Amino acid sequence: MKLNTEPNIARPDDFYQDLIDLHRDLTDEQSRQVNARLILLLANHIGDREVLREAMKAAAKIPHRVVDRLADERASS
């Protein structure tokens, strides 16, 4: 795995707040646009196709995990 998923950002809470602040006064549509631009800028900065593909895969898994968890909860209730 070339994608670094270990902690890599100094002061993670500050970063997270920057991200939320970025969207504070935006409509949903504007937020979608900003996110798309942000992904493209960051992807170009990373440049490495393998890292990008791994990040895409990691991102795509999240909804499945949520689905799996909900299924587990349903099964156990």
Place this chain on the structure above:
Amino acid sequence: MLKTYDYPEFAYRPSADQESGLIRRHPVIIVGAGPVGLTAAIDLAGQGVAVVVLDEDRTVSVGSRAVCYAKRALEIWDRLGCADPMVDKGVVWKTGKVFRRDREIYRFDLLPEDGHRMPAFINLQQYYLEEYLVRRAEALGVELRWREKVTKVEPRDDHVRLAIETPEGAYELEADWLIAADGAKSLVRQELGLEFRGQAFNDRFLIADVVMKADFPPERWFWFDPPFHRRQSTLLHMQADNVWRIDFQLGPDADPEEEKTREKVIPRLKAMLGEDTEFELEWVSVYTFQCRRLDRFRHGRVLFAGDAAHQVSPFGARGANSGVQDTDNLAWKLKLVMEGKAPAALLDSYDAERVHAAKENLLNSTRSTDFIAPKSEASRAFRDAVLDLAEDHPFAQRLVNSGRLSVPATYTDSPLNTPDEDAFEGAMTPGSPCSDAPIRRNGKPGWLLQLLGGGFKLLCFGDAPAPLEVDGIEIEPLTVGADLDDVAALVAQRYDGGPGTVYLIRPDQHVAARWRRFDEAKVRAALNHALARRGRTQ
């Protein structure tokens, strides 16, 4: 019909075949007298093959249709002796500009270097192109049979049987080899029951050809979301005779019949060109498109070429241009197989090489289509984000996809290539189309590709070997410094031609093999390999 062009009318003349009442056999029959069928006919006739072409129409292309012809197609037509009238009549261009709303966000140069005989592109109405091809085909003795419609195709073991309808009744013919160049709706393909698989796109597009005196430069201009046609795209191309091609994206819900009416078209054009610009409407068409292909282009003695074999979206001018490269690939192989100098397996390499090219063209044209007409909200969001960023950030300009324009395929994994055993720099890897370069020959200025012409050639940067003959195939040596002068040193540069370097070049001007020094046994082996002569190494 058109104001700037008078359609020639080609007469139906009953052939001796039809009058004989017999079922006669021809070596090669081509179905379809469009750019691809005519080019195939010219190539074969130029090599001495008797060719019959059948076409159900009585004239050239109705409407300007393909318009953009790329450098490689022009180089092929130059080899066949018919590029000059096209380039003379056509509009030469190489610059593309992309606008978003009213601002230019990106421009590209399709031929940033000098030293090529043919331009990056010409724009020319398809009817002119076909007229020149018909003229050349007739001069070479091709038998063009107009208003003859193929109705039935029956492949047999060693030939193909055709049923044909004419204004004076039906008749039958046989062909040793059949080239199906009968377009996207190919009757031959249907008759063989072959699947034509791929994607259809919902977006409709309007083509308007307009006659006007305008001061746009001869460049390809593409707008995303222009002020005169909001939330859609528009494409502008200059053609011959002050005719301008304007292509409006209409979206999936447009009514094609209504969109074709003057009442709808004229206001769209006025919004773009201004109320005061005088123009006349020449031709209007509304279309959708498909990206699809046959799995294989060779089916026994039937060989598919052009739109009959593969269909692409128009963004990138990869339709007619790739069809012409199909026949460029096919004609020499078919001729050698017909003469018994190569096994029929050589024609399987037509399949391998041109299916590879079609995949590349389909990939590019599908990607362009996804960018121009995004199919989902997420896709549209990224497209818009690319356009937002492109104004300020160079990286995003490279992502803007208004069409990736036709370039020839490199047959990297072709079974005909002999892999490099020596180290080389530059683009001329085995399978590559040969680059042009200015030369002098016998003291006269000329071009490398003209000199390469059609047969097998040995391009040598060193001492001249004697001409070689390998089982009936001649290899003509062309030695830099003796047979040609490398006046601008571009031959050596483009071919990484250090002393002693030798290239074996195919009749379609693709590289078959190369070495750092001449070795006759290796050249013989590579030639046999390039002819699919298995089990023969020398």
